[in-house]
Amino acid sequence: MERILFYLLALNMISFAIAAVSTRKMLRSVIYLLFVLVGVAGIFFLIDYNFLAAIQLTVYAGGIIVLIIFSVLLVHHIELKLEMAKPKRQIATVIACLLGIGLFLTTIYSYHFNVVENNLTTTTSDIGSKLLSYGEGGFILPFEVISVLLLAAMIGAIIIAKGKKLNPKTHT
Amino acid sequence: MIEGISIYDVLTLTTILFFIGVYGFLTRKNLISILISVEMILNASVVNFVIINKYLYPDILQGVIFSIFIIAVAAAETALAVAIIINLYRQISSVEVKDTEVMKY
Numbered sequence: 001m002e003r004i005l006f007y008l009l010a011l012n013m014i015s016f017a018i019a020a021v022s023t024r025k026m027l028r029s030v031i032y033l034l035f036v037l038v039g040v041a042g043i044f045f046l047i048d049y050n051f052l053a054a055i056q057l058t059v060y061a062g063g064i065i066v067l068i069i070f071s072v073l074l075v076h077h078i079e080l081k082l083e084m085a086k087p088k089r090q091i092a093t094v095i096a097c098l099l100g101i102g103l104f105l106t107t108i109y110s111y112h113f114n115v116v117e118n119n120l121t122t123t124t125s126d127i128g129s130k131l132l133s134y135g136e137g138g139f140i141l142p143f144e145v146i147s148v149l150l151l152a153a154m155i156g157a158i159i160i161a162k163g164k165k166l167n168p169k170t171h172t
Numbered sequence: 173m174i175e176g177i178s179i180y181d182v183l184t185l186t187t188i189l190f191f192i193g194v195y196g197f198l199t200r201k202n203l204i205s206i207l208i209s210v211e212m213i214l215n216a217s218v219v220n221f222v223i224i225n226k227y228l229y230p231d232i233l234q235g236v237i238f239s240i241f242i243i244a245v246a247a248a249e250t251a252l253a254v255a256i257i258i259n260l261y262r263q264i265s266s267v268e269v270k271d272t273e274v275m276k277y
C-alpha cells in the first residue's frame with residue numbers, strides 16, 4: 001500500500017516538476033510548483049514526520065506560493081507568454097542535466113548505506129525540546145540566529161519594496 | 173521508514189527533482205521563473221536531509237532540525253527576492269534577465 005502511494009507521489013512530483021519548468025504560462029508554472037511541494041509534504045507524511053509535513057504545507061504552500069502568485073500578478077499580464085531559450089541551448093542543458101543525474105546515481109548506487117530498520121515516530125515535543133535545549137547537541141543558538149535572520153529579512157523586504165520617497169524635498 | 177521502499181529509490185527521486193530544478197534555472201529567462209526553480213532545488217535537498225536522517229540515524233534529530241532551518245531561510249530568501257523583483261519592475265518595467273543590467277540607481 002505504502003509502496004504504491006510512494007510511486008504515485010513520485011510520478012506526480014516528477015511530471016509536475018517537468019511541467020513547472022517547461023510551461024510557457026507564468027501562473028500555471030506556479031501552480032505546478034504548488035503540486036510538487038504538496039507531494040514533498042506527502043513524502044514527509046509517509047515517513048512519519050508529521051510536524052515537518054505541517055511546516056512544509058503552511059510555509060511553502062501557504063506562504064511562499066501565495067507570495068510568488070502576488071508578485072506574478074503584480075508584474076505580469078495574465079496572458080503573457082514566457083520566452084523560451086533557444087532549442088540548441090535547451091538540448092545542451094538537457095544533456096548536461098542527464099550527465100549530472102547519471103553521475104549522482106552511479107555515486108549513490110555504488111555506496112552501501114547502513115540502513116537501520118525502525119518504526120520510531122518522532123513527536124513534536126521531541127523536536128521542540130531539542131530545538132530549545134542548550135545542553136549537549138542542543139540547537140538554541142542556531143534557533144536564535146534564524147529568528148534574527150527572519151526579523152532582518154522582514155525589515156529589509158519592507159525597506160526595499162517601499163522604494164524611493166514620493167517627495168524627496170522633505171528631508172529635514 | 174516507508175515499507176518496501178529502499179533509500180536508493182527516494183534518493184533517485186530527489187536527484188531527478190534537483191536536476192529538473194537546475195534545468196529550469198539554466199533555461200528560464202524570467203526572474204520569477206528562476207525563483208521557482210531555486211525553490212525546487214531547495215526542496216529536493218530538504219527531502220534528502222530528512223530521508224537520510226530517518227533511514228540511517230533514526231534516534232537523533234539533526235536532519236529534521238536542519239531542514240526546518242532550510243525552510244526558514246528559503247522563506248526569508250523568497251520574501252527578499254519578491255521585494256527586489258517588485259522594486260525592479262517599478263524602475264525598469266521588466267523582470268527579464270536581459271534587461272537587468274544596472275545594480276544601483
